[in-house]
Amino acid sequence: MTAETSPAAAMPVVSLPSDHPKIAAGRIGVLLMNLGTPEGTSYRPMRAYLKEFLSDRRVIEEPRWKWWPILNLIILTTRPGRKGKDYASIWNNERNEGPLKTITRSQTEQVAKRLKPMAGERVIFDWAMRYGFPDVKSRIKALQDQGCDRILLVPLYPQYAAPTSATACDQAFRALMEMRWQPAVRVAPPYHDDPTYIKALAASMRSSLAKLDFDPEIILCSFHGMPKEYLLKGDPYYCQCVKTWRLLREELGLPAERFRLTFQSRFGPDEWLQPYTDETVKALAQAGTTSLAIVAPGFSADCLETLEELDVENREIFMHNGGKRFAYLPCLNDSAESIDVLEALVRRELMGWL
Numbered sequence: 001m002t003a004e005t006s007p008a009a010a011m012p013v014v015s016l017p018s019d020h021p022k023i024a025a026g027r028i029g030v031l032l033m034n035l036g037t038p039e040g041t042s043y044r045p046m047r048a049y050l051k052e053f054l055s056d057r058r059v060i061e062e063p064r065w066k067w068w069p070i071l072n073l074i075i076l077t078t079r080p081g082r083k084g085k086d087y088a089s090i091w092n093n094e095r096n097e098g099p100l101k102t103i104t105r106s107q108t109e110q111v112a113k114r115l116k117p118m119a120g121e122r123v124i125f126d127w128a129m130r131y132g133f134p135d136v137k138s139r140i141k142a143l144q145d146q147g148c149d150r151i152l153l154v155p156l157y158p159q160y161a162a163p164t165s166a167t168a169c170d171q172a173f174r175a176l177m178e179m180r181w182q183p184a185v186r187v188a189p190p191y192h193d194d195p196t197y198i199k200a201l202a203a204s205m206r207s208s209l210a211k212l213d214f215d216p217e218i219i220l221c222s223f224h225g226m227p228k229e230y231l232l233k234g235d236p237y238y239c240q241c242v243k244t245w246r247l248l249r250e251e252l253g254l255p256a257e258r259f260r261l262t263f264q265s266r267f268g269p270d271e272w273l274q275p276y277t278d279e280t281v282k283a284l285a286q287a288g289t290t291s292l293a294i295v296a297p298g299f300s301a302d303c304l305e306t307l308e309e310l311d312v313e314n315r316e317i318f319m320h321n322g323g324k325r326f327a328y329l330p331c332l333n334d335s336a337e338s339i340d341v342l343e344a345l346v347r348r349e350l351m352g353w354l
């Protein structure tokens with residue numbers, strides 16, 4: 001006898017109101033998140049992108065009253081034009097987007113393909129950008145609309161930093177703040193010392209080096225920089241970069257003087273993590289190094305900071321100061337090794353959910 005038919009139950013029957021919304025549930029979302037890229041290379045989209053990026057308190061920690069005039073009256077008048085030209089030189093004209101977007105989309109599609117046998121229809125893979133589009137909020141909402149009541153966030157940064165990994169998660173949590181029925185959320189941890197990542201980097205470097213017609217005297221291992229103050233306040237980024245560099249050096253069997261750690265992309269007058277990539281390139285060339293290669297293991301995908309800053313600007317610095325042969329070794333991008341890394345990470349972090 002069920003509760004509904006029991007004589008004791010002159011009690012009300014449990015039923016949903018007819019206008020109760022039908023909410024899909026039972027699926028799992030995996031959201032790969034990278035930094036972002038402008039929507040175009042002309043002044044307006046460049047300005048919009050830089051304004052969103054450089055207004056983020058995770059990126060620039062200066063007090064608002066101090067930063068607002070610098071950003072709005074100085075940086076946003078000159079930088080959009082100058083950086084727009086740089087973006088134009090690396091732009092994917094076929095798709096009309098920055099390479100970071102093209103590569104992140106491809107990484108997501110390939111990880112989804114690899115995990116299909118395990119994930120079936122239950123797991124939905126998607127990707128988002130912290131600044132610009134597709135934005136994190138709308139993709140989280142889209143996952144929820146498709147029935148994802150569990151979401152794994154995957155910041156595509158091997159080394160954790162507040163201005164990258166944390167701000168991507170902040171944006172995801174802002175989306176959750178607007179939800180009545182929040183999905184359960186997991187965040188993939190940094191993978192700076194994951195053996196799959198180190199082995200993938202070593203394999204990729206060996207194959208890129210084998211294609212060169214010279215054996216570089218020195219290889220720079222260049223990471224994106226950040227203000228030194230962030231390290232002193234407790235950001236683990238620097239230490240994780242150092243560990244990646246050490247493990248990669250050991251994996252490649254290179255001595256420290258031949259495989260050197262540097263930090264690029266300094267912005268503003270404050271001291272950033274040292275040694276600086278551009279100053280090291282110049283000093284090496286001036287001291288007589290004639291052949292140099294640069295690799296950037298902190299970027300999961302090639303972007304402005306690698307294709308333009310390293311392969312164009314730093315190449316020029318090296319050549320103008322007496323260097324003869326220069327090579328930029330590409331990021332893992334959407335190579336099979338890169339997908340090995342992401343597949344292992346996602347598999348591990350989905351444990352217990354699937």
Ligand SMILES: C=CC1=C(C)c2cc3[nH]c(cc4nc(cc5[nH]c(cc1n2)c(C)c5CCC(=O)O)C(CCC(=O)O)=C4C)c(C)c3C=C
Pocket residue numbers: 035036037038050053054059060079083098100157161163164224225226227237265267298299302303304305
């Ligand atoms: C000004 C402060 C910045 C901090 C701190 C910072 C940290 C940081 N950034 C990356 C990865 C990327 N940064 C990229 C571009 C970029 N970075 C900054 C500033 C800071 N980054 C700016 C202003 C820009 C835009 C370009 C420019 O105007 O110079 C990119 C490339 C995006 C693309 O579309 O190609 C990446 C990737 C990391 C890992 C990091 C860590 C501390």
Ligand SMILES: [Fe+2]
Pocket residue numbers: 224265
């Ligand atoms: Fe940056």
Ligand SMILES: [Fe+2]
Pocket residue numbers: 265304305309
């Ligand atoms: Fe840069």
